[in-house]
Amino acid sequence: MILEGIVTSRNDDGSINVAPMGPVVDETLAWLRLRPFQSSTTFHNLRRQRVGVFHVVDDVLLLAKAAIGRLREIPETRPAEKIDGAVLTDACRWYEFEVDSIDESHERSEILVNVVHVGRIRDFFGFNRAKHAVLEAAILATRIHLISPAELRTELERLRSPVRKTAGPREAEAFQLVENYIDEAIGDLV
Numbered sequence: 001m002i003l004e005g006i007v008t009s010r011n012d013d014g015s016i017n018v019a020p021m022g023p024v025v026d027e028t029l030a031w032l033r034l035r036p037f038q039s040s041t042t043f044h045n046l047r048r049q050r051v052g053v054f055h056v057v058d059d060v061l062l063l064a065k066a067a068i069g070r071l072r073e074i075p076e077t078r079p080a081e082k083i084d085g086a087v088l089t090d091a092c093r094w095y096e097f098e099v100d101s102i103d104e105s106h107e108r109s110e111i112l113v114n115v116v117h118v119g120r121i122r123d124f125f126g127f128n129r130a131k132h133a134v135l136e137a138a139i140l141a142t143r144i145h146l147i148s149p150a151e152l153r154t155e156l157e158r159l160r161s162p163v164r165k166t167a168g169p170r171e172a173e174a175f176q177l178v179e180n181y182i183d184e185a186i187g188d189l190v
Contacts, residue, residue, distance in 0.1 A: 001025060004135060006066060007034065008077065008086045009045035009052040016074050016086045017041045020067045020138065023054060029095060029118070034111040043109055050099040051083040052113070055091035058125040060134040062090075064174040067138040068181040082117040092124040130167035130175070133159040137178040141185075149186040156182060 007021040019042045023032040032054055036043040046052055057063065065071040077086035080096045087094050097113035127135070137159050140152060147155075156179055163175045 001027075003029075003056070004063070004139075006055040006057055006063065006088060006091070007042055007052050008055070008088065009042055010049055010085060011041065011045060012048070016077060017045055018062075018066050018071055018074060018088075020063050020142070021054065022139075030115055031100075032095065032097060032113050032115065034113060035108050036111070038104060038107060038109050043111075046099055046111055046113075047102055049084070051085055052097055052099075053080055053083070053085045053087055054095045054097060055088050056093045056124065057088065057091050058127065058131070059090065059170070060127075060131045060138070061170045061174040061177075064134055064138045064141075064178050068141050068178060070177060070181070080117070081119065087119065089121065091121055093118065093120040128166045128168075128171075129162035130165075130171040133162045134167075134171050134174045134178065137175055137182075141178050141181050144182065144185045152182055152186060 002022045003025045004022045007019050009017045011017050021034055023034045025032055062075060076089045078089055080087050083096045083098065085096060095115045096117040097115050100112045100114050103110040137156060140147065140155055144152065163171060167175065
């Protein structure tokens, strides 16, 4: 199964990179299969440093901003416990990992990692329909280069309804941010 969340990794200059990621996992979460594009900062950081932290979060505004490159400030972090990494202090739980293997034979790499430490900060608030819709819209935003403008517009329209019906302020802001980003990108394509 795929579990959506956030990966933190360390950049060349020591700063923290925050990226949405949906690794393939099993129910034990003893390992993760990350699939970043080889052009991504996350890929380069994990290939170089070979450690990172995967976070389960319920803040879709954070996910949306990270997905479209609009995260202006790195969220508050603290040092990881077993690796040279950073834990988001507002995550629900986190999984510190070490890279076991990297398959670079495709544009979207496959990085198999072993979880070396798990922590829990707080209960998972849960997702309402709006949070799910924002998550799906954010994923669409990362695939603009793969999906036709007509299909993007159709999907956004479908996702708008649950946001309109069930969103709180953060979900509404996140959806609007992603929708604006996609509209700008589609405009640039036409």
